[in-house]
Amino acid sequence: MIRPLDKRNFAALAATLAVGTLVACGEPNISQEKASPYVDQWSKSVEGTLREMAVAPAGKKNFQERLQKAAAQAESKLQRDEPPYDVLVNRVYQGIDYQFALVERTGLTDRGQAVWKTLEAVEDHALDADDYTLAEIGSGLESLEKANARFEKLETFETSDAEKDAAIAWLTQQPVSTFELTDDNHAKLTQTVLDSDSGQRMKERLANYETVSTEIAALEAKVEHLLMQNLARYARQMKHFRIHEIFVHPKNFDRWTNPNIEGRRPDKAEATWHARVAWRTAAKMTRDIAEKKEAEILHKLIEQDLEKALTGDVNTALASLKPAQPQYAGLQKEYVRYKEIAEAGGWEKVPVTRGLRPGREHEVVAKLKKRLQVEGFYPADAAIDNKYDDKLEKAVEAYQETHQMQVTGKPHHMFWASVNIPAKRRMEQIALNMQRWRESDIRHDDPMYVYVNIPDFHAEVWKEQERKLRFRIVVGNNDLAPKEKREAARKNKDESFKKHPNRTPTLSAYIDRVIYNPYWNVTERIRDEEILPEVRASVEAGYKAKIKRLLGVPTKKPSEQAGEEKSEEATLTGTVGTTPSAEAQQEQATEMVGADAIAKLREQSGAVEAAPAKPTRSAESFWSKNGDGRLVFDVAALRQLVGGGAPDAGSADTAGEAAPSSLAAKFPYIDPATGQVNVNSTNPDAIPGWYEANNYEVMFPGKKWEYVRMKQGDDNALGKVKVIFPNLHDVYLHDTPHKALFSRDIRAFSHGCMRMHEPLTFAEYLLEQDGKLDEYNVRRILSEGTYEPIFLDKQIPVHIDYVTVRVDDQGRANFLADIYDYDKFKEEG
Known part of the structure; x- marks a missing residue:
């Protein structure tokens, strides 16, 4: 019902409430017919508005002082591995003028409820709840609820007719376009009347409310602060505890595909290669900067996520703190399940019993059924008896399949070793791998x-x-x-x-x-540890055979020996299939049939030179083994054998001289200083035949960039x-x-x-x-x-x-082999 204004007071009220509003030419003001019912509705909200106005200023002031003090304390005791959470929280609220976002007088806002629900579940993510002040937040919320109950019991405020008249008078002075008659503007109208001469009663009631609102303001500030402080800690532990890797190789180039390195095979994608050089150089610079400013960057990332939680879609912001890869969500669910199993007592150990088979009965079978039932492999409604039935066989198969075992349906050694691992340890394994997912560089939105x-x-x-x-x-x-x-x-x-x-x-x-x-470009490590020992052994065997030949020691029939000599020569020179020179053929013939036979041939042909004397020492005396088991050749004896004697001036066996001695020509891989075979660097004129025989080749032998590749x-x-x-x-x-x-x-x-x-x-x-x-x-x-x-x-x-630990497509945890022994747990007791 429209209530008419008192005509005697209308002009005075209008003059008092007028704020100098200029009415656009031709634009009507709000009519009394619309203002009166709106004011009736507004009057019902004045009580709540005054209570909020009583609490808000005190709360804001208390909150600002609290955050600034906490930030100052945090800055005074910065820790290397712990971000200054209160500094970050203070910065975020400073950006929104210290307005509450998570707490209101009556409790948590919807945004606050979302944050509180996330924090209450930290243990479901295998985070240590002791790191969080959850109990203090809960206590603060309870105290806030009790304080508000006392606040609500204060005498209610009824809007008077004079105050309603003042509101109507003001409204009818406003152009239609400047004030919308909605519930959202109730507080604005209250403030207008409060500031007028007609708002004295409201001012007195507001002062009364402010007197009893101090406790509520302090509680609001405390809960809001703790919620945001804990959210900052949560953001750090879930996501921002380290800078994720920049995925670019830090080398400036890839040496195997550089098109410009001398002697390398050309790479036809030269432009692409040069582009990668610039790309990787830029990435290295970026990473160097990131490493120097790691703490600063991490703190800024935490701050940005707090801002999103306060001002953006809070649910999206909170969800972004968790790894988005589906494996994490699956592991998190399984962690909760195994945690419940462990807290309920876990499962009992089953005595290791050999020979259990489907169709048989044994007292251990009932214990095994119960054990698998607790973990969810054996049906919850199936019988617990001593018969090894089809259901147990399927349960064992499922267990084996989810534990990287041979699936037989029958308990075997690996099964027994696994099935008695306690539930708590399984829970810890899942927790460890949840942390690994939080550390992963995977960006699931790529x-x-x-x-x-x-x-x-x-x-x-x-x-x-x-x-x-x-x-x-x-x-x-x-x-x-x-x-x-x-x-x-x-x-x-x-x-x-x-x-x-x-x-x-x-x-x-x-x-x-x-x-x-x-x-296959063999890495230096693999060549050093696996290939070179075989090459060295092959060359050593060839040198032993050559020494025997030079001594004229026949070991096989001439035809077999000739074939062997060809193979050994290939081992030393890598020249299988080539035709040797006449001089080489003569030398080879000498080595094949022995010195005595050559001497007789020379005598029969009338040769005037005397045949060399037949060595009197055995072939085996030309080599021995040192303390490390390495073969060592007698260099002095070998020089005499090949006719070189002591190394002459100018011999390659002496430092700094170029001319090869007979020893270097016959045994190029023997180090004259040590007597050992050294194949670390390849002689391009005598590539060991091992490489060819095993489908390898030495690229650029003797060069500083020498490497081996498999063909x-x-x-x-x-x-x-x-x-x-x-x-x-x-x-x-x-x-x-x-x-x-x-x-x-x-x-x-x-x-x-x-x-x-x-x-x-x-x-x-x-x-x-x-x-x-x-x-x-x-x-x-x-x-x-x-x-x-x-x-x-x-x-x-x-x-x-x-x-x-991974989850399969059915959501079940699969426990995998810790092949590198990276899973470390503290042993109990």
Whole structure:
């Protein structure tokens, strides 16, 4: 009902409330017919508005003082590994003028509820709740609720007719376009009346409310502060505890494909190569800056996430703090499940019993059923008896399948070793791997990336947040480095030494090329540890045989001996299939039939020179073994044998002289100073035949950039294709001619690189996504066997991680082999 104004007071009220509003020509004011019902509705809100006005100023002042004091304390005791949370919180609230966002007089806002719900669940993410002040926040919320209950019991405020008249008078002075008659403007109208001469009663009531609102203001400030402080800690532990890797190889160039290095094979993608030089140089500069400013960058990232939680979509902001890869969410659910199992007492140990088989009965079977039932493998409603039935067989199969075991349905050695691991340890394993996911460099919102999990022995391709490919791989073995290298590293305190050099490293990089019909460029370590010992042994065997020949010691029939000599000569010179010179043939004949036979031939032909005297010492006396088991040749005796005597001036056996001695010509790999065979550097005129015989070749022998590579072909260790992502560890994905290993459950057999079960499918998928598959005839390239590097226009991130628990497509935790012994737990007791 429209209530008319008192005509005698109308002019005075209008003059009192007028604020100098100018009415646009022709624009009407708010009519009394619309103002009166609006004021009636407004009057019902005045009580609440006054209460809020009483609390808000005090709360804001209290809050600002509290945050500034906390920030000052945080700055005075900065810790290296702990961000100054209160400094970051103060900065964020300073940006919004210290307005409350999470707390209001009656409790938490919707935004605050979202933050509180997230913090209450920190233990579900395997974070230590003791790091958080959750109990203090809960206590503060309870105190705030009680204080508000007392506040609500204060005498209510009823709006008088005079105050309503004042409101109507003011409204009817306002143009329609300047004040909208909505609930949102109730507080504005209250403030207008409060500031007028008619607002004296309101001012008195507001002062009364302010007197009793001090406690509420303090509680609001405390809860808001603690919520945001804890959210900052949560952001740090979930996401911002370190700077994620920049995925670019820190080297300025890739030495195997540099088109300008002297003597290197040219790379036809020269422009692409030079572009990568600039790209990697820029990345190195960026990373250097990031490392110097790591703390500053991390603090800024935390601050940005706090701002999003306060002013943006709070649910999106909170969700962004968790790893987005589906594996994390799956592990988190399984962690909660195993935590509940562990807190309920876990499962009892089952006595190891050999010979359990389907169809048999045994008292241990009931215990095994109960054990598997607790973990969810044996049906909850199935009978717990002593018969090994089909349900138990399926439960054992499921257990074996989710623990990287041979699936037989019958308990075997690995099964018994696993099934009695306590539930608490399984919970800890999941927690450890959740942390690994928080540390991972994977950005799940990347358009495409490749994910390799070492203990899973699988690689996956993810595109647009969906898994497109999953295939088996073989990873690096866990063998120890040679004993002498371990001892040398320990003696020299070499911290960079790798005790297990073949372990596949964890890293993030970018795939930048696919190479068909690759060579295997042997790494210096592998050449040093595996190839050179075999080459040395082969040369040593050849030298032993040559010494016997020079001594005229026949060991086989002439025909067999001739064949052997040819093979040995190939071992020494690598010249199988070539025709030796006449001089070489004479020398070879001498070595083949012996000195005595040549002497008789010379006598029969009337030769005037005397035959050399037959050596009186045995062949075996020309070599021995030192304390390290290395073969050592008697250099002085060898010089006499080959007719060189002591090294002459100008002999290559003496330092700084160029002319080769007979010893250097006959035994080029014997070090005259030590008597040992040294094949570390290859003589281009006497390449050991071992390389040719084993499908290797020495590139640029004798040069400073000498290296060994395995030739292309069916026996090449890299198979038909390799996928390169430049990195400091020189590892990559590649094909292999040895497919049998892919049938094994545990596949750790390589030198560190990853062998792929379906390499051609993977390579073609990469080319297809890059738009290059139609440009290259892969079938022709493979059939012709030509070396073909194909550089991608868009490099693809690849992440190699070490995660020993994963969830399968059914959401069940799969416990994988800790092949490198990276899972470390404190033993109880």
